[in-house]
Amino acid sequence: MAGCKNITVPTMVLLWVSMCLGGVHGANFDVRHYGTRADGRSDDSGAMMNAWKDACASDAGPVTTFTIPPGNYLVGSLNFQGPCKASSMNVQLQGTLVAPSDLNKVKSQGAWVIFQNIDWLTVSGGGTLDGQGAVAWSKNGCQRGGMCGSFPSNLEFSSITNGFIEDITSLNSKLFHIELINCKNVTLQQLTINAPGNSLNTDGIHIGRSTGINITGIDIKTGDDCISFGDGSQQVYVSGVTCGPGHGISVGSLGKFQGEQPVTGLTVKNCTLTNTMNGVRVKTWPASISSLASNLHFEDIKMMNVGTPILIDQQYCPYGRCQLKACSEHAILPPSIHSHTEKFEFLFQVPSRVKLSDIFFTRIQGTSSTPVTVKLACSAEVPCQNVQVSDINLRYDGNDGNSTSLCSNIKPRTSGLLFPTLCTGEVPAP
Numbered sequence: 001m002a003g004c005k006n007i008t009v010p011t012m013v014l015l016w017v018s019m020c021l022g023g024v025h026g027a028n029f030d031v032r033h034y035g036t037r038a039d040g041r042s043d044d045s046g047a048m049m050n051a052w053k054d055a056c057a058s059d060a061g062p063v064t065t066f067t068i069p070p071g072n073y074l075v076g077s078l079n080f081q082g083p084c085k086a087s088s089m090n091v092q093l094q095g096t097l098v099a100p101s102d103l104n105k106v107k108s109q110g111a112w113v114i115f116q117n118i119d120w121l122t123v124s125g126g127g128t129l130d131g132q133g134a135v136a137w138s139k140n141g142c143q144r145g146g147m148c149g150s151f152p153s154n155l156e157f158s159s160i161t162n163g164f165i166e167d168i169t170s171l172n173s174k175l176f177h178i179e180l181i182n183c184k185n186v187t188l189q190q191l192t193i194n195a196p197g198n199s200l201n202t203d204g205i206h207i208g209r210s211t212g213i214n215i216t217g218i219d220i221k222t223g224d225d226c227i228s229f230g231d232g233s234q235q236v237y238v239s240g241v242t243c244g245p246g247h248g249i250s251v252g253s254l255g256k257f258q259g260e261q262p263v264t265g266l267t268v269k270n271c272t273l274t275n276t277m278n279g280v281r282v283k284t285w286p287a288s289i290s291s292l293a294s295n296l297h298f299e300d301i302k303m304m305n306v307g308t309p310i311l312i313d314q315q316y317c318p319y320g321r322c323q324l325k326a327c328s329e330h331a332i333l334p335p336s337i338h339s340h341t342e343k344f345e346f347l348f349q350v351p352s353r354v355k356l357s358d359i360f361f362t363r364i365q366g367t368s369s370t371p372v373t374v375k376l377a378c379s380a381e382v383p384c385q386n387v388q389v390s391d392i393n394l395r396y397d398g399n400d401g402n403s404t405s406l407c408s409n410i411k412p413r414t415s416g417l418l419f420p421t422l423c424t425g426e427v428p429a430p
């Protein structure tokens with residue numbers, strides 16, 4: 001066989017051993033056989049990518065297993081690219097992948113570890129991705145008016161169909177922990193996500209342009225949204241998530257970029273939020289492009305000392321003026337406006353054009369760290385439609401007022417027990 005002439009005898013033995021260990025299912029590719037050091041200091045990315053290339057090309061059986069055994073592997077970046085030959089790839093991450101903490105050694109875009117273009121992928125094994133993010137957080141200029149987010153996320157699943165991700169930990173990511181982009185039918189379960197409450201832009205799980213995603217049993221402690229649903233998130237089911245510290249569970253932010261796809265069919269159920277900045281929220285930019293979010297269900301949510309447990313914010317513009325550029329990208333400014341301050345003030349009065357409809361807040365109870373426990377700030381240009389609020393009990397125990405609710409451009413339908421009474425005040429103009 002011509003194809004065999006480059007394969008050395010030891011490699012053939014190795015392949016034979018690996019395939020035997022893999023049993024009838026297919027080959028098992030263990031990164032140790034490709035020369036990883038697992039000493040936490042030598043860069044193991046090259047050896048790992050070689051192992052992946054062979055694993056992905058293997059047609060020895062219907063399931064190919066790719067194993068990263070216990071140990072600390074320093075890896076610059078990993079791109080586990082498909083499509084692969086086997087019908088299904090089974091990745092066993094047992095060890096810890098350690099990112100370089102030196103920012104000169106990381107890429108400024110995309111993710112540190114990527115799985116891409118794979119149909120039928122399982123990732124499990126109890127291992128950890130340690131993003132070593134502390135230096136990145138200290139350099140992130142978002143809050144000081146500088147650049148936001150020019151660091152890699154920890155782990156990205158891109159164009160994955162029929163995925164099952166279970167029992168791994170994401171630690172101290174430089175930016176987002178886990179991102180799903182362009183995925184279909186992916187389950188994430190029993191994951192641990194951990195970073196300090198003051199780590200910037202470390203969203204726990206971010207979903208975009210993906211359909212049929214099931215997220216259950218995830219413990220998230222981080223410095224930004226625990227879960228964020230970006231544009232094109234459709235048919236996503238989230239349950240059994242504990243969140244805090246963090247910014248809450250959020251749809252959006254939406255309306256920032258041209259060509260955003262609608263967000264539809266989300267259910268967030270049986271989740272507990274503790275000491276988070278917000279609870280469940282929908283956020284869209286003022287002066288935005290047109291888009292849609294509908295059929296959003298938030299139910300059986302427990303709030304413990306949460307700031308604004310229920311929040312629709314169509315005046316979203318974080319970090320004050322620093323994101324002005326983002327807000328203004330598609331806005332048409334009158335010629336009389338020149339200074340940044342004028343621009344900012346002008347833009348803030350241009351309503352969001354993201355249409356929100358069919359939103360259900362059901363059985364949400366607990367305590368808030370602020371007196372405004374429900375805030376429904378909808379757009380004057382496209383008021384919220386069919387927002388239903390039922391069985392809400394949100395206490396505020398501070399001395400400076402009682403639990404209240406503010407609304408604008410919305411007439412919510414209500415049923416069941418409601419504390420606070422809805423829409424007793426207007427959201428102040430921005």
Ligand SMILES: *[C@@H]1O[C@H](CO)[C@@H](O)[C@H](O)[C@H]1NC(C)=O
Pocket residue numbers: 162163164185186187
């Ligand atoms: C979705 O993916 C899971 C594997 O995570 C699989 O068991 C299931 O059959 C898939 N569903 C469809 C409709 O293909």
Ligand SMILES: *[C@@H]1O[C@H](CO)[C@@H](O)[C@H](O)[C@H]1NC(C)=O
Pocket residue numbers: 187189214215216237
């Ligand atoms: C989500 O996954 C959990 C655990 O695997 C399962 O029990 C549940 O039925 C799934 N839900 C949906 C809507 O697929």
Ligand SMILES: *[C@@H]1O[C@H](CO)[C@@H](O)[C@H](O)[C@H]1NC(C)=O
Pocket residue numbers: 239240241242270271272
């Ligand atoms: C609700 O979520 C908790 C985790 O916070 C989990 O232990 C429990 O089993 C879930 N209950 C149901 C009915 O899914």
Ligand SMILES: *[C@@H]1O[C@H](CO)[C@@H](O)[C@H](O)[C@H]1NC(C)=O
Pocket residue numbers: 397401402403
């Ligand atoms: C807040 O209002 C509720 C219902 O009106 C009342 O029972 C409760 O005593 C009030 N709490 C405070 C701290 O005033």
